[in-house]
Amino acid sequence: MAPLQTSQQTGTPLSPAELSYLHTSLTLTPPIRPDSRTPTQFRPLVAESDILPSTNGSARMIWGDGGECVVGVKAEVERNSATSVGPRDWIEINVEVSGQRDDDAFLGMTVAESLLVPGSGVLERLVLGERFHWKVFVDILLLAPPLSHPATLLTLTTYLALRNTFLPKLISEVVEDPVFDDDWDNALPLYPVGKIPPPITLLVVNVGENIFFDPTREELSAGDVVLAVSICGKKVVGVRTLEGGSGGVGRAVVKRVIKESCEVAEEVFSNLNSVGEGD
Amino acid sequence: MTDRRRINGPLEGTIPPVFLTSSTHKSIIKRSPTTLRKIFLKTGLTPPATGSAFLELPTPSTHSTPTLKLTSSVYGPRPLPSSTTFSSNARLTAELKFSPFSTPGRRRGYIRDGVERDLSAQLSIALGKSVAVGKYPKSAIDVFVSVLDCEGGLGDAGDEAGGGVDVGLMSVLATAISCASAAIADAGIECFDLVAGGVAGLVLEQGGVVEEDRVEKSLEVGQDSDDARRGMRKNGKVTLVLDPSPIDGYIILAAAAVGYMAARDELTLVWTKGSMGWDGDSTDEVERIVDGAITASTGVRLVINEAVKERLLLGLKEMGLIRGKAVSGDGDAAMS
Numbered sequence: 001m002a003p004l005q006t007s008q009q010t011g012t013p014l015s016p017a018e019l020s021y022l023h024t025s026l027t028l029t030p031p032i033r034p035d036s037r038t039p040t041q042f043r044p045l046v047a048e049s050d051i052l053p054s055t056n057g058s059a060r061m062i063w064g065d066g067g068e069c070v071v072g073v074k075a076e077v078e079r080n081s082a083t084s085v086g087p088r089d090w091i092e093i094n095v096e097v098s099g100q101r102d103d104d105a106f107l108g109m110t111v112a113e114s115l116l117v118p119g120s121g122v123l124e125r126l127v128l129g130e131r132f133h134w135k136v137f138v139d140i141l142l143l144a145p146p147l148s149h150p151a152t153l154l155t156l157t158t159y160l161a162l163r164n165t166f167l168p169k170l171i172s173e174v175v176e177d178p179v180f181d182d183d184w185d186n187a188l189p190l191y192p193v194g195k196i197p198p199p200i201t202l203l204v205v206n207v208g209e210n211i212f213f214d215p216t217r218e219e220l221s222a223g224d225v226v227l228a229v230s231i232c233g234k235k236v237v238g239v240r241t242l243e244g245g246s247g248g249v250g251r252a253v254v255k256r257v258i259k260e261s262c263e264v265a266e267e268v269f270s271n272l273n274s275v276g277e278g279d
Numbered sequence: 280m281t282d283r284r285r286i287n288g289p290l291e292g293t294i295p296p297v298f299l300t301s302s303t304h305k306s307i308i309k310r311s312p313t314t315l316r317k318i319f320l321k322t323g324l325t326p327p328a329t330g331s332a333f334l335e336l337p338t339p340s341t342h343s344t345p346t347l348k349l350t351s352s353v354y355g356p357r358p359l360p361s362s363t364t365f366s367s368n369a370r371l372t373a374e375l376k377f378s379p380f381s382t383p384g385r386r387r388g389y390i391r392d393g394v395e396r397d398l399s400a401q402l403s404i405a406l407g408k409s410v411a412v413g414k415y416p417k418s419a420i421d422v423f424v425s426v427l428d429c430e431g432g433l434g435d436a437g438d439e440a441g442g443g444v445d446v447g448l449m450s451v452l453a454t455a456i457s458c459a460s461a462a463i464a465d466a467g468i469e470c471f472d473l474v475a476g477g478v479a480g481l482v483l484e485q486g487g488v489v490e491e492d493r494v495e496k497s498l499e500v501g502q503d504s505d506d507a508r509r510g511m512r513k514n515g516k517v518t519l520v521l522d523p524s525p526i527d528g529y530i531i532l533a534a535a536a537v538g539y540m541a542a543r544d545e546l547t548l549v550w551t552k553g554s555m556g557w558d559g560d561s562t563d564e565v566e567r568i569v570d571g572a573i574t575a576s577t578g579v580r581l582v583i584n585e586a587v588k589e590r591l592l593l594g595l596k597e598m599g600l601i602r603g604k605a606v607s608g609d610g611d612a613a614m615s
Contacts, residue, residue, distance in 0.1 A: 016367075109397045113552055117444075227549065235554040236565050239535075241404055241547075247471055248408055248538075248545025251573060259562045 014218060022222045027208035034218060040264050042214040047157075047275045049164045056136075057165025057190070061157040065216075068143040069153045071161035073190075077128065077178055078135040090126050090135055091115055095154070097142045107154055110240060111140070114155075114199035114230035117237045121196055125167075125188075129174040134167060136190070148217045149242070151228055155201040159272060162198040165190040199232035200268060202261050203242070206253055211260050225249040227257050231265040310527075312482075312520040315578045320458070320586040322465040328352035330466025332586070334458040336450075345383070345526065347454055348427040351462040355420035369415035373403035373422040375455055381426050398452050405456045405476070405538035405548035411469040420468060424455045430526055444553035446480055447525045449536040452550070453478045453572075456538045457579050464587045472540035473583055474547055477576025479568050480523045480531035483516070519567060521575040535568040539576040546573075 014022065025032045031039060044064050052058035055072040062068045078090075093115070095108045115122070115138075126134040140158060142150055166187035168180035181187075191198055205215040205223035212219055220226055224247075230238035236258055310316070316337035325331035330353040339346050356369055375398045377387045391399075406422060429451055453476030460474045523529055531553070538548035551565055595601045 108393060117553060225546075232554070236562065237552065237554045239549050239551040239565065241401070241549050243400075243404055243407075248540050248543060248547040250545055251569065254546055254549055254569065255562070255566050258565050262562055 014221060019222055022218060023207060026210060026212070026219065026222060029209065031207070031210045031212070033212065035216070039210060039212050040260075040267075042152075042268075043216075045153075045156075047160060047272075049160050049275060056167060057161050057163075059157050059160035059164060061153060061160070063148075063153060065148070066144050067148070067150060067153055069150070069157040070141045070143065071157045072139050072141075073161050073165045074137045074139070075134045075165075075167055076137070077132055080131055080133055090123060090133055091138065092135070093138045093140070095140045095142070097150070098144065107140075107151060110151065110201055110228060110230065110238070111138070111155060111158060114201060114232065114238050117199065117232060120199075120232060122190065122198075125190065128170055128178045129172070129176065132178050136165075138162070148215065149203055149220060149226075151201055151242075152203045152214055155199070155230075156268070156272065159198050159200045160275060163189075163191055163273070196233050197269065199230050199237055200265065200272075201228050201230045201238075202265060202268070203228055204257050204261050206249065206257055211257055213261075213264055225253065225257075227254070227261075229258060229261040229265075231262060234262065234266070236262060312518055315522045315575060316524070318457075318579065318582045320461060320582050322461050322586050322590045325350065325352045328462075328466075329354055330462045330464070330468070332458050332461040332465060334454055334461070336454055345430040346428060347430050347450065349424055349451075349455055349458050350427065351422065351424045351455070351458040353420065353422050353459070353462045353466040353468070355466070356415040356418035356468065357421075359417055359419050365417065367416050368412040369410065369418045369420050371403055371407045371410055371412060371420045371422065373399055373406055373424065373459065375399045375402055375424045375426065375451075377426045377429070381429050394448065398448065398455070401452055401548060401550065402455055402459065405474055406459055406463065408547040409460065409470050409472055409474045409538075409540055410463065411471060414469050420463075422459050422462070424459055426451060426455070430524060444480075444531055444534050445525065446478060446523050446531055446534045449478050449534055449550065449552075450522075450524065452476065453536045453538075453576070453579075456548070457576075457583055461583050461586050464583075465590055472542045472545075473580065473587070474538045474540055475576040475580035475583055476536060476538055476548075477572040477574070477579055478522055478534065478536045479571030479575050480520050480529065480534035481517050481564060481568055482520050482523075482529045482531055483518075517564075519571045521571055521578075533564060533568055535565075535572040537569060537572040537576055539573050539580075541577050541580040 022034065025034075033039070035043075037043070046062045047059065049059040050057070051060050051070075052072050056075045057073040058071060060068070060070045091112075093108055093112045095111070097107075126136065128134060138158060138161070140154055142154065166184075166189055168182075168184070169186045169188050170178055171181050172179040202213060203215060203226065205212050205219055205226050207219075207223050212223075215223065215226070220242075226242040228240045228242055229236060239254075239258065319335040319338045320332060322330070322332045324333050331351060333350045334348070336347045359366065359370065375395055376391065377395060379386050379389065381387060402422070402424065410420065429447060456474055456476035463470060464473055517532075520529060520531070523531055523534070533551065533553040535549070535551040537546055537550070539546055549569060551568060554564065592601065
């Protein structure tokens, strides 16, 4: 089994008594989180974009607990091949977790699945004339694995990097070999303002009647259900279940989690979009 | 004078064989969108395992029909190796593997790839929440699911998805959950409830008929699904399809797979992807596909119940506790 999963399942640093104490304090109304955050409050983080000069777009984020994520987006011109149809492999996502031998399947799959959601219009922007297309490599590097599940950190950083990705402007005709404008100021954004933005994935944990965003590892182990909700613009484009809790949850709980993540995501998007405007 | 020193080819020449493409496989009998396919489920077919099950979906009409076939075997509860640390709960691990010959096009390797690891992780989550792991301290329960045939492919690069999301992986996961759950019951491991997997998708409807003719067009033109979306905004009519199959040829824009415990009315796993259109409130449609998937899994649950009951009656009969014909039919626990 994947090492991350078993370590989450069994490697909880809490004793049964501590776990029950945490569970009780999280089920109270209003709930009390160990770090005294409100249910929808995220942990403080430092974010910066455009840090790597040799990439088309990049971003870096640091949590307070030492987790750090660097994302670099590179684009290459590739000839349309006759054998592999479908623009599905035009975006390649690579997750590298430092100190772990193979990457966690979950992280890569979640990002890939939500990025390639049909109809988001990204793939149409990668077409270069009749015979060529852009191939985009999204390389995600998780330095110093954070104490909590890295999904939120990872997708927020990826969002920021993709938001700041620019591709050189095509100046040749459709039938010619691609020639690009060498003025970098004329480069076109991969995700233009006003179009559907890149997706983010929020980790949401449900305990009793309460819903918590950006949970720590302790909160994850005390939760009834842990859902990863992917949101693109105002739409939910994917939901996945994560390890945590025993026994199932009612369908009303799942629906409430989805509804609330939609509301929180709006706030997250507006905060992320203001990154870089301050400096 | 013929050349007798060499082996010559036939004088009149040969014609190279022409194979039909796999896309000619279309489901002949059209189902209504809310009808589930018939399931064949039988437990106890792998004697060395503690519990096992075989599932085929749908029950094949001819030998060459592509169907989804899986076997599942459960080993345990057995003691954890002495090197591992103390665990007050049973550790349930699930492993899903595609056979090299299971997909129609490309051969799958023996080494587990990302897709298989991801499905294995989801399977172990779905099952782990239903098993009473607290009853088996210091023990391990291992579930192995092997996919022998997966009808229309899995949405690898090169498969036809028609501009929508592909449901191949989702239906594999859902049936793996149902099959493994039957195997766990066969193994006699204590559970809170049996889990059944169900899949539902939302497709576009135009003029009262769920459109299928557009599939052909969209294979050629990638933009078609966008046009379809625009059309949908005008018509605003979407249909819920239960238990969609990759060979049905729908353009599915949003799909959900759930693991559902019917007796407790609880979900152990939710997996959705895709969305309809890009404006308006989306929580409604997610709720709708999740509800649809729950309806589908409730139907599947009836089949699991039958298969488990059949096995139980067989066991009781062997022990001489009941007499007469305990089992009706050949175990084809079918449903309409």
